Amino acid sequence: MDTLPDRVTCCIAGGGPAGMMLGLLLARAGVETLVLEKHGDFLRDFRGDTIHPSTLQVMHELGLLAAFLARPHSEIRRMQGMIGDEAVEIADFSHLPTVCRFIAMMPQWDFLDFLVAAARRYPCFHLGMGTEVVDLLIEDACVVGVRAESRGKAREFRAELVVGADGRQSIVRERAGLAVTSLGAPIDVLWMRLSKRPSDPQQTLGRVNYGRMLVTLDRGNYWQCAYIIRKDGFAALQALGIESFRNDILRLAPFLGDRVGELAGWDDVKLLTVAVDRLERWWRPGLLCIGDAAHAMSPMGGVGINLAVQDAVAAGNLLAVPLRNGTLTPADLDAVQRRRMFPTRAMQRLQVVMQERVIDRLLGDDRAFHPPWPLRLFRLFPVLQRLPARLIGMGFRPEHVAGS
Numbered sequence: 170m171d172t173l174p175d176r177v178t179c180c181i182a183g184g185g186p187a188g189m190m191l192g193l194l195l196a197r198a199g200v201e202t203l204v205l206e207k208h209g210d211f212l213r214d215f216r217g218d219t220i221h222p223s224t225l226q227v228m229h230e231l232g233l234l235a236a237f238l239a240r241p242h243s244e245i246r247r248m249q250g251m252i253g254d255e256a257v258e259i260a261d262f263s264h265l266p267t268v269c270r271f272i273a274m275m276p277q278w279d280f281l282d283f284l285v286a287a288a289r290r291y292p293c294f295h296l297g298m299g300t301e302v303v304d305l306l307i308e309d310a311c312v313v314g315v316r317a318e319s320r321g322k323a324r325e326f327r328a329e330l331v332v333g334a335d336g337r338q339s340i341v342r343e344r345a346g347l348a349v350t351s352l353g354a355p356i357d358v359l360w361m362r363l364s365k366r367p368s369d370p371q372q373t374l375g376r377v378n379y380g381r382m383l384v385t386l387d388r389g390n391y392w393q394c395a396y397i398i399r400k401d402g403f404a405a406l407q408a409l410g411i412e413s414f415r416n417d418i419l420r421l422a423p424f425l426g427d428r429v430g431e432l433a434g435w436d437d438v439k440l441l442t443v444a445v446d447r448l449e450r451w452w453r454p455g456l457l458c459i460g461d462a463a464h465a466m467s468p469m470g471g472v473g474i475n476l477a478v479q480d481a482v483a484a485g486n487l488l489a490v491p492l493r494n495g496t497l498t499p500a501d502l503d504a505v506q507r508r509r510m511f512p513t514r515a516m517q518r519l520q521v522v523m524q525e526r527v528i529d530r531l532l533g534d535d536r537a538f539h540p541p542w543p544l545r546l547f548r549l550f551p552v553l554q555r556l557p558a559r560l561i562g563m564g565f566r567p568e569h570v571a572g573s
Contacts, residue, residue: 173297173326177203178492180315180328182302182341184211186277187460187477188334189284190227194485194570196294197231200492203326204294205317207301207335211278218274218386218393219471222262222562224478225269230570233287234268240283242275243387247554248561251376252540258547260558272562274387277474300324302335305344305456312345312455329497330488331456334477337444339462347448347458352521354443355529357403358468359396361438364428365389376421380534383421392425394418395468399532403440411435443467445517445524451509452502459484459505464513467520469528470561476516482568483508489571512565519560 179195181188184206192204220242228234248260262270288294299319306314306325314327333341342349365387376383382397396418398406406414415429432438447464451457460477467473484505491497531538547553 173203173295173300173324174201175325176314176327177201177295178328179203179330179332179488180205180326181332181334182315183333183335183339183460183462184208184281184285184296184298185334185336185460185477186280186284186474187462187481188332189281189288190478190481191332191334191459191484192294192296193231193284193288193291194481195489195492196288196291198485198489198493199293200489201293202295203297203328204288205297205300205302205315205326207299209299211281218276218388219474220273220275220280221472221475221564222265222267222269222271223564223567224475225273226267226567227478227482227570229268231287233283237283238269238273240275240279241389242273242279243389244271244273246271248272248557249371251378252544253378253538255540257540257544258551258554259544260561261551261554262558262562264555265558265562267563270562272471276388302340305331305341310454312453315341329455329495330492330502332484333456333458333462334460334481335462337446337461337465339458341456342448342458342462345453345456345458347450347453349446350449352445352447352517354445354467354521355400355524356467356532357398357400357443358441359398359403359406359438360441361394361396361432362388363392363394363425363431365391366427369424377531378538379420379536380532380538381417381421382528382531383418385422397528397532399529400443407435414438441468445521447513447517451506452499454499454502457484457488457502457505459509463506463509464517466517467524469520469523472516472561472564476513476564479512479564479566479568480505480509482570486568486571509566515565516560 178201181204192202195202228237250257300317302315302317304316312331333339384395386393444465451463459480487504491501
């Protein structure tokens, strides 16, 4: 940390997808930028691994796509779900107006490592790993920097702009006193990993039956599994015992029968408390929040990481010039929120409706499930698969790198 500059033009709290993408974009535009990440590395399990077509398009516009796709990954060109015992095609990405018409599955730590390597090519990019932002520096009601800690040592960093990209438990937005509106979420998610066999079926968007829902994400040699439960239902599930939980998984995915015993106990199952919320105002003088710090998303569709990247692109487009020229005003910060508020509201509304009207009604109904008539239409009229592909793959307002 001693080699980091005390003063920069932009200081970004959080080295996730939003923070790292914005750091790259600003450094590329000649803005002195510092990213502070509280962890010493990016090796966090059970994070979003879906790189959607909108994000791949950004990588293409940055001239980084070929190198990015040279890294180990898998590709999903069509999304399929198992509804009861029937396979249903849900999304067909082959018609999207993007360079890559697929979702790339890549561990998030590989994605972040790639962004860091790309950003380090610019001399005005600085990265402080293992450096946690713990407070804001505020003078005359304007944010002028941050206080951070690294290995027990305290330090201050001053900046023309502080960006909170430190996730749904953002210390930045808390210290800034920004009001949060909760939209509610009737579900939580249990994450776990189970080994993968060459004979296993292909990845599906989800398996729904007997009042339960399981998502299996291909991580190469293992499945990253997400088991959907009702909000605050984990304690009741634990009371039934780990063997009961294993049996629930087997009812949904019998092919896992030879390895479900890898879940030796509840320590092998991690709870993600789902929240859907957003800030009423994303900024105050000298500060802007983006990504999960501005709007926590449900894991449905894996869109959170890509919405965060879109925020970063919009912020880079709108703020690079005023930051470089020293002319940044609150109106510039407000422009970022106005640009990104509609796609945020629209996607969160869609997630809440799906959670409340579909998923919540399915959970707990122990009967065998069959595809409802709207999903049967996807089979009869494959053109309908283009709509969910567009919403999942691109969102409501995909951003493009300025000058690309």
